[in-house]
Every structure is written in structure tokens, then in C-alpha cells.
Amino acid sequence: MDVAGLNKVVLARFPSFGPNKVQELVRLAYEIAVRDGLDFVTVVRNIPAGCTAFSAVKDHLLGLRFPEGLAHGISIKESFAALKIDINAECDVKRARVIYPKKIFFERAVESSPLAVRLRKLFPDSVYETISSYKERSADFLGGPAEFNRRLDNFFVVKEHYDCVKSCPCTPGVVSCGYHNVNFGFGCPFECSYCFLQNYTNSPGIVFPANIDDFFQAFAGYAGQNIRLGSGETADSLAFDHLTGFSSGIVDFFRSYPGTVFEFKTKSDNVAGLLAVAASANIVTGWSVNPQAVIEREEHYSAGLARRLAAARSCAAAGYRTAFHFDPVFYYPGWQADYALVVEDIFRAVPRDSMAWISLGTLRMTVRQKKMIENRFPLNTILSAELLTAPDGKVRYHDFVRVEVYRFLLSLLRGRAPKVPVYLCMEPAEIWREAGLDSRCVF
Ligand code: SF4
Missing domain, CATH: 1.10.8 (Helicase, Ruva Protein; domain 3)
Known part of the structure; x- marks a missing residue:
């Protein structure tokens, strides 16, 4: 109906x-x-x-x-958003996924760049088009769930105008962990049902910057270099690395900035580029983790937990530091046993002295994102939980649920690695306090 x-x-x-x-x-x-x-x-x-x-x-x-x-005495004042179901929006996650763009658009300024040459070689059967700018080409693109499902059909190779690094945008009223982001592309080949990139359906394809050397140049002249930064905000940091080859250059660059800590954040096991160059102790290789059953249900096409941890082990053995992100954690019957196994698997696979940090965050989304999830992934199980709009406008689990999740995971992690910094992602100070964490002294 x-x-x-x-x-x-x-x-x-x-x-x-x-x-x-x-x-x-x-x-x-x-x-x-x-x-x-x-x-x-x-x-x-x-x-x-x-x-x-x-x-x-x-x-x-x-x-x-x-x-x-x-x-639990929660008073619900919310007005609930209209339901909108588009039967053409469902994302078909049963089909095997082969990455082969139908069309590659090259901005004129970078059409002869090494990345452009590399992609032409990798995808000789794609149709190529030179454009003056991505901005101009995408200006009239309205997008929507069905178009988002087809995003891998189009690659855009662009000249990025770097304004160096940006503080992580966080969300109003939460504790900032001081992280910074740099974007080396936009888009992802995976289909996590909850992905926040679904908020951005106005991009007609996957965007790759051909000029990351310009970022390196900007960073060299940047005054606030001693920061934690990462490239996992608008893209998975490594999912396309076999196409772009960016990771080795990034490691080589940041090796000269030992006061900066750079993190690759991924759900892939695409670490060949990292292993091809000498590791550096200020480079962190970070994995989002979830129980295997959740990965199979909600993180389509990403690497399974065992593959993620095997990649983490290889990176640690090579001399990189590692990080783990329990984010988003899902709350469902039996979640404790599943997440306890993930903790065990991590510490069995990866030496604790390689771990730079561990973050915890629970499922959250914008109202728009929720609508995308129910349209693109009608068989998802995550929206059946009790989710309400929080003061920051994000739809979240109840406070008492989040505190329970954080306390549980913290006790497991503290037992295994008391010295590894653990922080909460996008949570207000009172949730840190109730979870048993001091928000002032994590890093
Ligand atoms: S790996 Fe990250 S960016 Fe990619 S689909 Fe999943 S949540 Fe989105």
C-alpha cells in the first residue's frame, strides 16, 4: 500500500x-x-x-x-515527520558490485594529471568527457535516492580548491574531540544503510581530486600543524585507494610532520598502498567495527570483520598505529554478547600497544537520512529501535540507552587496555560524565 x-x-x-x-x-x-x-x-x-x-x-x-x-519516564513531545515511500528508491544489495564507471568526467585543468592518466588506463571502456568544472556540471542536478544508487556510474576528476584543514563539524552542544578533516574525495563504493553521505544526494557521482599535492603545499604553510586529522569524513579513506593510489603519498608527506597525527579511516581491507611504503608512527590506520552479523545486514559490500582485523594486524606489524571506532553501535536484543566478541576479536588480532585511540558512538542520523534509509533499505532493522529527535536535531537512541552502551563497552575496553584513550563521538558532556569519562582529558 x-x-x-x-x-x-x-x-x-x-x-x-x-x-x-x-x-x-x-x-x-x-x-x-x-x-x-x-x-x-x-x-x-x-x-x-x-x-x-x-x-x-x-x-x-x-x-x-x-x-x-x-x-523510563521519557516524555515524548515530538511531532513525527511525514512518511514518504518511493518504490524506485530501493538499493539492490544482492547484486555483486563491480566498480567500473560508465562515464568519467575530467575537469579541463586536470585532464592530463597523473590521476586522470591512471583512471583512463584502469577504465579504458568508460566514456570520457572534458568539462570546465564539476560545480557547473552538477549545478542543476537534483538527485534523489534512485540517482544516489547509481552514483558509481559517474566519476569526476577535479581540481580541488583546498583551504587546508577543517575542524570536525561535530553537532551543536556536544564535546569536541579536536579532530580535523581533510577531504581527498567525495563518495563511497559501500552501502552502509545508515551512511550519512545519503544526506548529500546532489552529487551526480564519485569525486576524486587530482591535485592532492596542492593540499600538501597548503599544509606546509599552515600554522596549526600539530593536530589529529583524517580523511574519512566525505569518503572512506581507503576504499578507492587501489584506483587513486593516494595513501602512499599521504604517508610519505606526513612522515615529515611528526607532530601531526594523520588517520586513514576505513571499512575496507584495502591496505596494499600503505604496506608498499615505509610506515610512520604518526600515521594511524583506523577501522570502524561492528559484529559480523551487523556488517552483513547493514554494511553492504564492505570488508567483513575478520578481513578488517587482518588488515589492521598487517598495518600494526608494518609499524603503523591502529584505531578502532565502535561507531555506530547498534542497540538490539543480544547486542552485549555480539560487541563483547568484537572486543575480544580486536585484542586477539591486534597488539594493544599499536592502538592510538578507540572511539564510541551510537546510531544517529538526520531526519532526512532516516527517510533515505527507509526508502533505500526497506529491509533494514536499525529503524525499528526506539529513536527520537535529540536537542541537536539528530535522531538518536534514548540517553539511558547510550549511557548503557558506553558503560558496557568502556568496562570491556578498560579491562583490556587501560591506557588507550577512549572518546565518545558527538555526545554532550553529561553523557560523557554518566558514561564514566572525563571529557576534558582524553588527548
Ligand atoms: S563506509 Fe562510511 S562512507 Fe562508505 S557507505 Fe559506509 S558509512 Fe558511508
Whole structure:
């Protein structure tokens, strides 16, 4: 049934309700139906006959949708966003993924760059087009879920205008961990159902900068060099490294800046480029980790946990430092046992003295991202959890859930590696405190 049909079901039961009320009830009833494997009509039919006022109907549905939060005394004031289902948006994750762009666009300024030459050699059957600028070429592109699903069809090789590094944007009201980002491209070949890049559907393809030497030059003249920085914000740091070959040059560059700590953050095991050059102690190779069952359900096409940890072990043996990001952690029945196994696997695979830091973060997303997830990954299981909009505008688990998750993981990690810094990603000071962490002295 499409959304118009769902609206009709609610309106048939509550004909006096206006569109805003109907949209809220539709969303709540829809989420309950999906989570419980019920028919939408059944959920609406089961609303008690005594519930006739909107507030009573909503309270009834809230009780079904957020039982744990309400049991903990949480008061839910949220107005729930309209449901919008586009049946053409689903991402087909059953098909094997071969990366071979149909078209490669080269900005004129870099059409003869080493990266352009390299990509032409790797993809001789792609169609090439010279463009004056990516900005101009993508200006009218509206994009949407279906277009986002086809993003690997188009590569753009561009001249990036580096303004050196940027502080990690974080989110309002949270503790900053002092991280900085540099973007060596935009886009990712993996399909994590929760990926925040789904917020940016206005890019018609994958973007590769051909001039990272310009970044190196800018960084050489940059005053605040002694920072932690990484390249995993707008792209997985290594997923395309076999195409770009960037990693070895980055290691070689930052070797000369021992006060800077540079992190590659990835869900791949694409470390051949790193292993091809001498390692440097100020280079951190970081992996996002999750239980294998979660990886299979929600992190499509990424390397499995064993492959990630084998790559981490190789990097540690080569002399790189390592990092692990439990981010996002998912809260579901049995999560403790699954995550305890991940902790065990990490410490079995990788020497603790190689570990530069470990971060913890729980599932969070914008409202727009949530809509993308339900359209692109209708079989996801992550949206069935109790998620509400937090003061920073992100949809998150309840505070008490996040604290429980952090305390649990912290106790495991402290037991294994008391000296490795552990920090929370995008959490306010009170959550740090309740989790048992001092937000002032992590680094
Ligand atoms: S690896 Fe990161 S960037 Fe790539 S799809 Fe997953 S979350 Fe997005």
C-alpha cells in the first residue's frame, strides 16, 4: 500500500483529523507495523474504540512504539515527520558490485594529471568527457535516492580548491574531540544503510581530486600543524585507494610532520598502498567495527570483520598505529554478547600497544537520512529501535540507552587496555560524565 493508501486507512477511522495529525499517526502506525511484522490496517484497527481524541490515539501509538522510553519516564513531545515511500528508491544489495564507471568526467585543468592518466588506463571502456568544472556540471542536478544508487556510474576528476584543514563539524552542544578533516574525495563504493553521505544526494557521482599535492603545499604553510586529522569524513579513506593510489603519498608527506597525527579511516581491507611504503608512527590506520552479523545486514559490500582485523594486524606489524571506532553501535536484543566478541576479536588480532585511540558512538542520523534509509533499505532493522529527535536535531537512541552502551563497552575496553584513550563521538558532556569519562582529558 502506498502512503496515500495508508492515509486513507487512518482517515477512514478518524475522519475529522486534519492532514498533520493523519501524517503523524500514519508514521507511528507504519513504524509499529514494520517492526512487529504486522499489517498496517491491523495496527490501526487495534486502536481501542475509546481513543477518539487525537492525543489519546497518539498516546496509544506512542505506548506501542516507545515502550522502553516511556517506562523510563521519557516524555515524548515530538511531532513525527511525514512518511514518504518511493518504490524506485530501493538499493539492490544482492547484486555483486563491480566498480567500473560508465562515464568519467575530467575537469579541463586536470585532464592530463597523473590521476586522470591512471583512471583512463584502469577504465579504458568508460566514456570520457572534458568539462570546465564539476560545480557547473552538477549545478542543476537534483538527485534523489534512485540517482544516489547509481552514483558509481559517474566519476569526476577535479581540481580541488583546498583551504587546508577543517575542524570536525561535530553537532551543536556536544564535546569536541579536536579532530580535523581533510577531504581527498567525495563518495563511497559501500552501502552502509545508515551512511550519512545519503544526506548529500546532489552529487551526480564519485569525486576524486587530482591535485592532492596542492593540499600538501597548503599544509606546509599552515600554522596549526600539530593536530589529529583524517580523511574519512566525505569518503572512506581507503576504499578507492587501489584506483587513486593516494595513501602512499599521504604517508610519505606526513612522515615529515611528526607532530601531526594523520588517520586513514576505513571499512575496507584495502591496505596494499600503505604496506608498499615505509610506515610512520604518526600515521594511524583506523577501522570502524561492528559484529559480523551487523556488517552483513547493514554494511553492504564492505570488508567483513575478520578481513578488517587482518588488515589492521598487517598495518600494526608494518609499524603503523591502529584505531578502532565502535561507531555506530547498534542497540538490539543480544547486542552485549555480539560487541563483547568484537572486543575480544580486536585484542586477539591486534597488539594493544599499536592502538592510538578507540572511539564510541551510537546510531544517529538526520531526519532526512532516516527517510533515505527507509526508502533505500526497506529491509533494514536499525529503524525499528526506539529513536527520537535529540536537542541537536539528530535522531538518536534514548540517553539511558547510550549511557548503557558506553558503560558496557568502556568496562570491556578498560579491562583490556587501560591506557588507550577512549572518546565518545558527538555526545554532550553529561553523557560523557554518566558514561564514566572525563571529557576534558582524553588527548
Ligand atoms: S563506509 Fe562510511 S562512507 Fe562508505 S557507505 Fe559506509 S558509512 Fe558511508
